Amino acid sequence: MPSQALPGFRDFYPDELELRAHIFRTWREVARRYGFEEYDGPPLEPLDIYTAKSGAEIVGQLYTFTDKGGREVALRPEMTPTFARMVAARANGLRKPIRWFSMPQLFRYERQQRGRLREHFQLNCDLVGEPGPLADAEVIALAIDVMRAFGLTEHEVRARVSDRRVLRSLLTAAGVSEAQLGDAYQAIDKAERSRAPELAAQLHAAGLGDAAIEGVFAVAAIRGRPALEAALADSPDGGAAAPLFATLDALDAMGLGAYIDVDLSIVRGLAYYTGTVFELFDAGRTLRAICGGGRYDGLLLALGGVDLPALGFGMGDVVLAELLKDRGLAPAPAANVDVFVAAVTPEDVPHALAVAHELRDAGIACEFALGGQPLGRQLKLADARGAGRAIVIGPDDRARGEVVVRDLAGKTQAPVRRDAVLTALASGAAVAHTRSGDG
RNA sequence: GUGGUUGUAGCUCAAUUGGUUAGAGCGCCGGACUGUGGCUCCGGAGGUUGCGGGUUCAAUUCCCGUCAGCCACCCCA
Missing domain, CATH: 3.30.930.10 (Bira Bifunctional Protein; Domain 2)
Incomplete structure (x- = not known):
């Protein structure tokens, strides 16, 4: 002890x-x-x-x-x-x-x-x-x-x-x-x-x-x-x-x-x-x-x-x-991050880092998997973190100059041009916040 | 500081009048599941039963001490 x-x-x-x-x-x-x-x-x-x-x-x-x-x-x-x-x-x-x-x-x-x-x-x-x-x-x-x-x-x-x-x-x-x-x-x-x-x-x-x-x-x-x-x-x-x-x-x-x-x-x-x-x-x-x-x-x-x-x-x-x-008046647990960035293959990781840092510079809280886990496990972590959205980056997307922006609550996703990620996050469906009250 | 009461995994709790290897759920880690999460199934890690001593063939269980939590007193700036 x-x-x-x-x-x-x-x-x-x-x-x-x-x-x-x-x-x-x-x-x-x-x-x-x-x-x-x-x-x-x-x-x-x-x-x-x-x-x-x-x-x-x-x-x-x-x-x-x-x-x-x-x-x-x-x-x-x-x-x-x-x-x-x-x-x-x-x-x-x-x-x-x-x-x-x-x-x-x-x-x-x-x-x-x-x-x-x-x-x-x-x-x-x-x-x-x-x-x-x-x-x-x-x-x-x-x-x-x-x-x-x-x-x-x-x-x-x-x-x-x-x-x-x-x-x-x-x-x-x-x-x-x-x-x-x-x-x-x-x-x-x-x-x-x-x-x-x-x-x-x-x-x-x-x-x-x-x-x-x-x-x-x-x-x-x-x-x-x-x-x-x-x-x-x-x-x-x-x-x-x-x-x-x-x-x-x-x-x-x-x-x-x-x-x-x-x-x-x-x-x-x-x-x-x-x-x-x-x-x-x-x-x-x-x-x-x-x-x-x-x-x-x-x-x-x-x-x-x-x-x-x-x-x-x-x-x-x-x-x-x-x-x-x-009285049940303690605040609900806050989401750790707004966005989770997931890389499909090891080759995608540098691109995920670039996107993640762009988001952070823009004031968006984001996290990515540090250990090269399979995509399913990364999304599981994204869910546990309370992220409203995930950005998935894989070889196919990169070949098209795109990333996938997924709404984790709505289970919907759409391709977004790599250079338009920030504007897509800003203008798309609202990033989910689980916080209530003083948010 | 005084008196009483309770201490078992990270959390909530089990463990037959003292009995052999202390269990379960949740949580955590991993697998099923190497381009799609919440569910499910399987597996794993995690305990000197708060700590120390005593009684006993045998103690999570009984006794003493100690530490910690809780309750009352004290105090409440």
Whole structure:
């Protein structure tokens, strides 16, 4: 048994890379539709840009080492610190709002499971410089439109949306103190996965009273806009949800309302979110989150020293690829070549090479048999390669100054003058492409 | 990092309460088929049964360890 890839790392065979390329193409195409520009940064960064934000305990989940210059470095586990640095460095010169996206490969040293590896690619889209609710709608809409571009409908993917400003208002009204908010968020985040008595015990240990604990569970159970509006009716700060509602209205106006579930159990694990938070899930909830993001208005100040409102999301390729395969939405295998050039006898081979290279110069993908196989075997290979046409060159054809152009799907063929091969291919029956979708 | 569970050709899976040479389909290579492909038929290559140890006359099968996958926890930047 030869060595294999490290746990959590992937070898991409051609058919798997095909899916990855499909995901990358789609990510770029949809981001472009929203006016986002692509950027990138180094995959290796100083360790402290990650510990500064998340504390030293994060080191256990990073790939770190000391480089030959004595620097503590880490393979990037996330893009946000790099993004914050880049934005901060040129903040004054960049026209706001900034719409940037990237597709970094990220690394984290953790026990892998389905949908969670030690290495993955992640679409990061961030919008900086706009505090208003339309920015939130733009970012959520972009995430949803990526799903739609893959052919995923509102029956297959759900966007669960909440807002930390709303959570804070409701929890405060229920008697949760400012200092206890973090514990309350954590309990809400786990509400669907953990048992209520355990969570209640943890909250109790954090100093919450019975009424406040009950309030936390009540908030975590809010689903849908009417339920949220009802809860807010009893709240002293009913206006806390105004931005969220404006964002939801905007998504409705875009025609994407069918994808949205107001779901107050969504808080996101990160401490730095300040407003809208959202996650995308497959409708059956059999997989991990496809995408997560939200508004982080204080983070650029903390990381980069520029005080700009911002929000964004990250969408990994692993869960997405699982979902596309489950739903039969992975692209059909592409044809390797458009045309296969077959030589009947060894004497025909130089002529086949000349024709093949003419086609290649003209931008047509073509292949010929390297091993002098019989014609039948060559055509078999042409078929396996998905070629739409074959060009057959034999002594008889050459004697007439011709080649045979065969339509492999239609099983028809016709002689073509040797010097008219290119024009015949261009004007004849369309070269078959098996690719569908993004071709 | 903790606990549970599963590991048999490239892939999907078989192998009678432990029994002799570990099989099949798909895929791959070749032949039937040296100027016409997808089908069919025939043949071939490909396995230290994840790895190591133990029990036994005998281990793919039972036990232990280890590695890897999966599930839950942790974490989810």
